[in-house]
Amino acid sequence: MTDSTRTVTATVLRTQDEVEAHIRAICFKTGPPTLLGAELEWTLHSSVAPSAPLRPAVLRDALGRHTPVTLGSPVPPDPLPAGGTLTVEPGGQVEISSAPATSLPSLHAAVSADKAYLTQLLGEAGLSLGEHGADPYREPRRILRTPRYDAMEQAFDARGPHGRVMMSSTAGLQVCLDPGDDPLRWAAASALGPPLVAAFANSRRHAGRDTGLASARMAAWWAMDPRLTHPVPVTGDPAGAWARYALDAPLTCVRRDGACWDAPPGLTLRDWAEGALPWALTPGDVDYHLSLLFPPVRPRGYLEVRYLDAQPGDDWIVPVAVLTTLLDDPATALDLAAPTAGRWLEAARLGLADPALRRTAAALLDLACRRLDGTGLSPTVRAQIVSFIERLPWEGSQ
Template identity: 60%
Template sequence: MTTPGSETPASDELLRLDDAAEHVAGICFKTGPPRRLGVELEWTTHPARRPAGHLRAADLGHALGPYAPTALGNPEPVPLPGGGTVTLEPGGQVEISSAPATSLTALYEAVSLDQAYLADLLARSGISLGGHGLDPHRKPVRILDTPRYAAMHRAFDRAGSRAGRTMMCSTAGLQVCLDAGPPHRVAARWAALHDLGPPLLATFATSRTHAGRDTGWASGRMAAWHGIDARRSGPVPRSADPAAGWAAYALDAPLLCVRGDGGVWETPDGVTFADWVRGALSRPPTVDDLDYHLSTLFPPVRPRGYLEVRYLDAQPGGEWIAPLAMLAALFADDAVTDAARDLAAPAADRWLDAARDGLADPVVAACAADVADLACRHLDRTGLPGPVRDTVADIVDRRVRDAAPLRKDLSR
């Protein structure tokens, strides 16, 4: 804020677009040797005896006990035994966010421990975890009431976006986090994660059914993301400079909300962050406002210092290790990463086709099979024990093989 009697703005106010863009570009890609991996696993939650029934936030709070997140009123959440933290999404989806690990084996062991512990903890209260990227039993109902989620709800409803409510309350994803890499490789790793998106999305789609009906999409979860404003959820446009491209995307995205002191946050209609910097609202934005705005953007790949892959559906049981191991294998070596990008190139921009048709799309399917073969040939680079590598290869082979009859039928 401007100090009374002074014309000098406080250092955290953003009065120029160049300053805002410089801030975004400066924090989004932290460079260095790629050593760490992380994963976030998300599940819908259901009454075990009546999966179509709705839980209450209090039910989850009671079941989670000391592990419940702050959104449920717990001021000091306790990490799970493997080090992961629990968060809660608006429709009652539960998420484990792992601590970063320097080996895939360590990450797999820690997250497997946390997954088993969480499932047992919830089961004691009669709650089960879903196994799909989209709730197959229920229509979306928001059970978590926070200013952020209330503002999101209003914004999507005002835009007439049923997909927004579905995204908030019915979807469950698998997010993989990778280091951005050294400066000379950042652009290539960023581009490769995008190019691999359609083949990997199609290979691991698990969300055709929603609320008891066939959505017509291999990934109904991604259909929901496609149904909201592409300026917030679409892929970041290609650019020779990923940091500058992300900064432009972020500043051109509409505000989801403006935080206030009370329980109701403002939801400006159609105002972008760039508009806010230009004076569209009653006060100028701050650096903290910009950082918060970045958390309301949901492209398929999002830079957060590290690179966050967001295009994968939740997987049944422990099968989340398969897409994670594939990505780890493909990004363990620069030459393999570049080869994977070449193999994925014909399907690189087929996001809609991959989400709608999955591996029934012949272009996406051919790329998926080639990428899967490359990844499985390099699973030894992940450091995973032999039995786990065999499990990963079996899962990947089954996903690609099971789609072959459908592709043959469509070609007739």
């Protein structure tokens, strides 16, 4: 399946039950949690004029042999020196996806090396990485033109401007963790969302103005279609809950021959499974649909935690270490996080100025700090994490 042509494979999913069985088979890996990873995304700016529009040709020249196909490379890009892969998002945001690591220290070393390499590569072209979860200087402007992104923009525009902001003006920090055999890890990863969004909110300014929000990035995601971006219900059957979420989610784009992949308005994956489209539904179509769902925690064989704002400089390790450490004991994390598990909107709007979220975040981060010695991180990095947490606005001011 290419990004411009729909190819029907021999396998066809003919019923909702077959679709659900396929989703169940691919979304949760069993076994003890052993691997972790991180995806670091940044807005990109001219080093001397950060509000200037980003020119695709300048970015292509800067990235050289690491230029993704979506930005015009005729061949797949080379990996970064420590094994990470580089992608470019619709508004020109750059993202490093780490190779899977077996420990926090190895993840920290690899991502730090790739980030330093990318920073130098961009710096030589007069470009610099942003330090916030939303572009503080510019209005959304898409520089990538692909059938996927065209269809996404068309679908999101039907509900307002927030989809364009998400696509072209935001930068997140994603943490990827094995789900493990304990269903409490899935529940805890979701419940931790609001207090950690509040603690690491880093996107108050957008497009030259003070939004008044702690996390304008999270607020943009939350204001989109809730069937695409709100949390998956936490039940005793995580795979079943995810399958139902996917079936009831609207189609954002449908791959087919030609440049237009716009989805029929209002049509869901369930409708397609029931024969609402003239094309057979294949496992590849289902997988592509899953890639267009953006809940705060997304199961992809691993748990992709998507709710954190990008962090400045080398402080990306702080929320990664906190989340990884807390999920080593999901029962305790869930118990501490449960009182504020549903306060997503308050987290985006108020951050730690919300008293309930401030109390929950303080308890969780205190626990994480007390357990840092067991992570294997160096004393210097552990001190960096503790110092960052101590500097958070615990008095509740925005």
